[in-house]
Amino acid sequence: MNYINNRKIHSMVSWKKIVLIMLLAISQTAIYAQVRKITSFDNNWKFFKGDVPGADKTDFVDSEWRTLDVPHDWSIEGPYDKSNPTARGGGYLPAGIGWYRKTFTLNETDAQKKHWIEFDGVMMNSDVWINGIHLGKRPYGYISFSYDLTKHLKYGKGQKNVLVVKADNTIQPASRYYQGAGIYRHVRLVSVNSVHFTQWGTFITTPIATTASGTVNVKADVVNTSNKAAEYTVETSILDDKGKIVKSSSTKKSVPAGDKIEFDQNLEVSKPKLWDIEQPNLYKAVVKLKSGGTVVDDQTITFGIKTSRFDAATGFWLNDKNYKIKGVCLHHDGGAVGAAVPLAVWEERFRLLKEVGVNGIRTSHNPMAPEFLDLCDRMGFVVMDETFDTWTASKHNGEKGYNLYFKEWWERDTRDMVLRDRNHPSIVIYSIGNEIHDPLTYPEGYQRYKQQEDVIKKFDATRPVTMALFRPNVSKVYSNGFAEHMEVVGQNYRENELIAAHEANPHWKVIGTENTHVLNQWLALRDKPYMAGQFLWTGYDYLGEADWPETTNNQGLFDRANNWKQQALQRHSWWSNKPVVHIVRKSDNAGSGNWVANWTPADFDTYDNAKVQVYSNCDEVELFLNGQSQGVKPKPANDSAREWDITFEKGTIRAVGKNKGKEVASEEFKSASTPAKILLTASKTNLRNNWDDVSFVQATIVDANGIPCTNADNLIKFTVAGAGEIQAVDNGNIMSHEPYQASQRQAYMGKAIAIVKGKRSGKVTLKAEVEGLEAGVITLNVTP
Structure with a gap:
């Protein structure tokens, strides 16, 4: 009887202990979750299009303004007008001034915290105020930036804070392509303790990455804004894709008052899952800053374990595997949504690009939103991360663009892009310019290039730097010493010039930074082992850079509405690892018109001579019209299309692809009748x-x-x-x-x-x- 009672008592005590431990764990989890507080500031802004004197003042009445959430691009709302000052570059959409105001409150307990506001991008020439105090100006609309709000905030019940943003792209033409207008990317408030990790101050690299072992180096900057020095510990845990801790490390240091200290750790991960194009495996680093046993700051950073390099003789290597970078250039607009692009728009676009065989993206010609790079990490695209379209020299149809601000802002904008982006495993190379029109002489002109390269290397020495050279034989960069000093020589178009330059200088590492869709440019990549990759112009049709009445540049693999275009069908046959068959025909009789993928002419009565092409990577293709064979054609050695000239008949056209005599792919189209x-x-x-x-x-x-x-x-x-x-x-x-x-x-x-x-x-x-x-x-x- 006593045994049973004792057992009951012991059981009750055990359960009490378990409950207490659970409550403590929940309590600690709640405390931990609130250490670094990140609050979305996307919702409930007041917006007015036009200039409004006094709108920066706290007591300004904005009740009649439009209420909306950001990201928001007011330019895409239109209307289209040939006389709009954005003109050809901006796609004839409106420009001007937009004001945004957001009112918010903070608890009295928040007064003990440091607070800064983060903008992922404001287009452009943004001015920001908090409670009537001007915090600063940022001309470049593509760059992420932040301001410390701490000294100017009000706390407690009934105390309102007013954040105001003015975005001004009145000065036009400001770009050769559509930019958008307003707070077109996400905004957040970050609240931390007086001792905390600096913004973008934690850098994760993987100097050793094999299937047997990976070395993860974590460098974390800690700043002490208090008036008291103390010892702090940085504790890092590496989590795999299941959330399991695979390695931990801790480092203790004294952090003086008013000073910043770097913590440096190496963590060895056994048998890591490497990040690559085919299997984009990701890890998380949970990095905690502790004072004794108390967590005072924390951050979670997603990264990949990988190595990448460019080789002069063999091109691009990822984890010691040789790849061709089959890339596309992408502008930042999402078509109908303008510059304020929901991530699902990119998800759908990336899915289609993956289907074609694309494995690389060039961010032409500016930094993208952070979540864009997150998606590249998750879906397995290697990235060329690019800073600017212009330096000091202007370009046609964008004469009043970043060239007006380059001298004052290039260093800070370059630094901020690299600090923000450097933990993304997808990034394998940086580009510091596209078709720059500044004099590229040597050594004088090269000095400006070298200054930018040095800034990048200061904050990330793990990736090479390039730029997209324009007409190098005209600018003489191949002969004057400029290209000789580039880590990787990048060139737009004129592939034969780049091939000749490399063969004259076989120690050069080379890559095509911008290429068209034609066959000989694909062969330049396919047949030259030293050609690291190419980036097609472009992956998607983009707004702007078009002559009225056109509003959109149509050089993409896909149009704005995600429809496959002829060049995408052909590229699919060149870049896909799966059997591919696509039928296209000339839209008009006897080989006139455009290539279209259907069997329904606009006028059945006048269409009798059909020129047909089939794009395929199969050994042989047989074409059928209404069940009758039109012949079998083998795969050309140069990957060109297989052609048939046939007499049109209403009905069904079908192409069958075979490998080793076995059908592996097919496609067919039928003639449509009346819409129903x-x-x-x-x-x-x-x-x-x-x-x-x-x-x-x-x-x-x-x-x-x-x-x-x-x-x-x-x-x-x-x-x-x-x-x-x-x-x-x-x-x-x-x-x-x-x-x-x-x-x-x-x-x-x-x-x-x-x-x-x-x-x-x-x-x-x-x-x-x-x-x-x-x-x-x-x-x-x-x-x-």
Whole structure:
């Protein structure tokens, strides 16, 4: 009996201990979670387009201003107008001044903290005030920046703080391509203790990375803004993709008052999962700053364990495996959403680029948003991270751009980009300029290049530096000594010049920084082992750099609405590792017009001579028209298209690709009849109620048998009901001047899209209607 009672008592004590331990753990977790507080400042801004004297003052009345969330690009709202001062470069969309005001409160306990505001990007010439105090100006709209708010804040009940931002891109033309306008990237408030990790001050490198072992070096800057010196410990834990701690380390140092100290640690990870293009494995470093047993600051940094290098004879190596960088250049706009791009837009674009075979991205010609690089890390793209399109010399259609600010700002902007971006495993090379028009003489002109390279190396010596040279045989950079001193020689176009330069200087490391879609430029990469890679101009059609009535540059693999273009189909056959077959034909009779991927001519009566090409990486391709073979053609040694000239017949055209006699791929098109209905398909049917998540819903006009009517241009009207809304509409037509923020769009080649986002949990029903046709309906789900 006593044994049973004692057992009960012991059991009760044990449970009490367990409960106490759990409560302590929960308490410590709660405390830990609040050590470094990061608060989104995206919601509930007041906005006014135009200049407003006195809008920077705390007591200014903004109740009549528009309420919105950022990221926000007011320029994409239009309207298109040939007389807009942005002109050709900015795509004829508006420019001017935009004001943003946000009111917020802080608890009295927050008075013990340090607070800074982080902007991922404001376009452009931003001025920022807090409670009427001017904090600073930042001309470059692509750079992330922050301001310390601590001394100017009010705390406690009833005490309001007012953050004000003025964005001014009145001076035009400011760019050769569309920039956008306003607070077009995310904003956050960071709150820390007086002793804390500096912003972007923790740098993680992996000097040794093999499948057997990886060395992770962590350098963390700690600043003590208090008036008391003390000993602090930096404790680092490496977590794998399952959240399991695979290695930990701690370092203790004294941090003097008012000083900054670097903590340096090496952690050995056994049998790491390496980050590469095929398997982009990621780890997290949880870095805590402790005073005794108390955590006073913390940060979690995602990184990859990898090594990369460029070799003069064999090109690019990642983890001692030789790769060709099959890259694309991307501008920062997302088409219909402008410069304020939800991450899901990039996710869909990256998915399609991956399908083509793309493994590299050049951020042309400016820093991208941080989450863009996060996505490159997760999806396995190597990145050329680029700073500027201009130095001091101007460029046509962008004469009043960054060249006005370069001398004063280049060093700080370069430094901030490198500090912010250097922990991304996707980045393998930096570029400090695109087709720079400043004199590139040697040694005088080279000095400006070297100064920028030195700034990068000061903060990240692990990656090489290049620039995109323009017409090098004209600028003489190959003969005057300039290129000789570049770590990697990058050149835009004129591949034969780069090949000749390397073969005359075989110790040079070379890469194509900008290339077109034609066959001989692909062969320059395919056939030359020393050519590290190339970046096609471009991955996607982009706003601007177009002559009215065009508004969009159409050199992309895909158009604004995610539609495959002819060059994407051909590139797919060159770059994909899977069997590929694509059929295209000339749109007009007897080989005239554009290449299109359908079997429905605009005029059946006048179309009788069809020039057909098939893009394929298969050993042989056989073409059939209405079941009749049109012949078999082997794979050309130079990867060129296989061609047929055939008499057009309405019906079905089919191409079959074979390897070693076995069918491995095929494609077919059928001739469409009269439009009958609308078919809706979505890039995703489940959405999060989050600014960064959207679904692309494509409306396709089809005939009674579901065959796309590629010549249809009907007006498609969208209506949405339930827990979502339409963010934008588009059709990919570079000649269209229709507004993107609308609920209708003219079909282009039989298609249009609605970009749908959630606004609360629940179901969203989207309906697409065309007069006289059966409507299309689709339902999406929105979760928290």
